[in-house]
Amino acid sequence: MSFSSQSFSPEIVRALTECGYEKLTPIQQQAIPHARRGQDILANAQTGTGKTAAFSLPIIQQICDNPKQRNRFNVRALILAPTRELAAQIAKNIEDYTKYVSLNVAAIYGGTKMSSQEKKLEQGLDILVATPGRLLEHMELNNVSLANLEFLVFDEADRMLDMGFISDIRMIMSDIRTQPQTMLFSATFSSQMNKLSNELLRKPKRISVSPENATAETVAHVVYPVDEDRKRELLSELIGKKNWKQVLVFVNYKETANELVKELKLDGIKAVLCHGDKAQSARRRALDEFKEGKARVMVATEVAARGLDIQGLPHVVNYDMPFLAEDYVHRIGRTGRAGQEGHAVSFVSREEELTLLQVEKLIKQRIRRIQLAGYEPANRDALLQKMHTKSAFKDRSGRTNNPTDQSDAERRARLRRAVLNKSKITKLKK
Numbered sequence: 001m002s003f004s005s006q007s008f009s010p011e012i013v014r015a016l017t018e019c020g021y022e023k024l025t026p027i028q029q030q031a032i033p034h035a036r037r038g039q040d041i042l043a044n045a046q047t048g049t050g051k052t053a054a055f056s057l058p059i060i061q062q063i064c065d066n067p068k069q070r071n072r073f074n075v076r077a078l079i080l081a082p083t084r085e086l087a088a089q090i091a092k093n094i095e096d097y098t099k100y101v102s103l104n105v106a107a108i109y110g111g112t113k114m115s116s117q118e119k120k121l122e123q124g125l126d127i128l129v130a131t132p133g134r135l136l137e138h139m140e141l142n143n144v145s146l147a148n149l150e151f152l153v154f155d156e157a158d159r160m161l162d163m164g165f166i167s168d169i170r171m172i173m174s175d176i177r178t179q180p181q182t183m184l185f186s187a188t189f190s191s192q193m194n195k196l197s198n199e200l201l202r203k204p205k206r207i208s209v210s211p212e213n214a215t216a217e218t219v220a221h222v223v224y225p226v227d228e229d230r231k232r233e234l235l236s237e238l239i240g241k242k243n244w245k246q247v248l249v250f251v252n253y254k255e256t257a258n259e260l261v262k263e264l265k266l267d268g269i270k271a272v273l274c275h276g277d278k279a280q281s282a283r284r285r286a287l288d289e290f291k292e293g294k295a296r297v298m299v300a301t302e303v304a305a306r307g308l309d310i311q312g313l314p315h316v317v318n319y320d321m322p323f324l325a326e327d328y329v330h331r332i333g334r335t336g337r338a339g340q341e342g343h344a345v346s347f348v349s350r351e352e353e354l355t356l357l358q359v360e361k362l363i364k365q366r367i368r369r370i371q372l373a374g375y376e377p378a379n380r381d382a383l384l385q386k387m388h389t390k391s392a393f394k395d396r397s398g399r400t401n402n403p404t405d406q407s408d409a410e411r412r413a414r415l416r417r418a419v420l421n422k423s424k425i426t427k428l429k430k
């Protein structure tokens with residue numbers, strides 16, 4: 001199905017052709033016709049499926065079809081995203097799609113000056129992409145008005161909930177007096193998400209492009225069982241031996257990220273850092289270097305790297321397994337995008353075997369183990385045998401992420417669960 005068959009204007013089709021878009025992706029095929037008719041949308045779509053165009057193109061076309069004079073501080077369409085990087089990326093995509101039409105878009109997020117954002121808001125915007133926290137700050141200063149809002153999008157809504165943005169979202173919603181067309185995109189669904197979507201959406205068209213909690217079919221998953229203290233060596237060895245050119249490495253803690261980048265550099269591997277403690281400009285620079293191939297490795301924490309679109313990224317490494325299985329799906333969503341091949345490599349220490357089981361259950365796939373000579377973990381078999389006999393572990397749940405990228409409440413809950421899990425594992429080892 002081509003974009004011109006969706007009656008997008010020739011200027012938009014031309015811009016899309018320049019982006020290399022010829023045919024609609026499945027999520028676009030499902031969402032665009034309904035969104036063009038003004039329906040609310042509830043979409044289960046993982047990253048890399050083309051969801052940004054799925055929600056933004058119908059908005060762009062509707063704004064072009066119905067141009068209005070821009071009023072100071074006024075916004076016609078609001079797109080909420082959980083992270084700075086994702087917000088910047090969505091705005092960049094929209095700029096690309098609107099190259100040949102007269103429409104303005106801006107992204108506002110924390111970590112950059114309020115004053116420069118205020119200037120953008122003052123002129124009035126057709127489309128505003130924002131993280132909830134920074135948007136609220138501007139709303140409190142009357143720098144932005146949602147009084148005439150026509151379109152509202154929640155992108156990666158599950159992550160916004162995970163990051164504790166629920167009260168910010170409710171505060172933003174309380175300022176919206178119109179009934180905007182609303183679209184909610186999420187990679188995973190929970191009871192809290194269902195509750196939120198019931199509150200936000202009116203008779204939404206439900207769409208789903210892949211089974212819940214699935215990873216892209218073009219991704220090959222492998223696991224390297226390895227002791228924690230050998231992971232660093234294993235990473236350098238794999239990068240060197242297999243000649244990996246572009247690797248996104250996920251770790252759970254910013255300290256691990258700092259340490260790992262130093263060590264990789266000592267091994268002569270150019271690596272950059274992306275975590276929540278880094279200034280926005282430094283994160284942007286790191287991402288650019290990584291995208292341009294100036295750095296071979298980017299070491300990132302979960303939240304910082306959320307939603308990043310790196311064209312044709314071939315390798316994602318879970319240096320640490322995520323604490324929650326669902327996050328595996330999010331991380332791996334960085335590779336195998338738009339039908340390209342991807343490799344998801346996980347380093348699994350004894351303590352992480354339980355998470356691995358959960359991941360396999362979630363993605364309904366057994367992941368191939370590769371035992372690399374010289375890196376065999378000590379006593380793994382004994383642990384595995386015990387683990388499979390302990391039913392208590394099979395339904396282990398909990399959510400933990402990089403503590404520095406999370407709210408205090410989330411961090412406390414994470415630590416509580418980590419302590420609990422640790423004591424379970426310690427018991428298991430006895």
Ligand code: AMP
Pocket residue numbers: 020021022023024025028046047048049050051052053309311337338
């Ligand atoms: P997204 O899920 O929106 O982050 O998109 C993932 C990647 O697919 C991005 O690099 C998009 O530019 C690309 N993409 C989106 N729609 C299409 C399309 N119809 N044809 C080709 N590439 C696309």
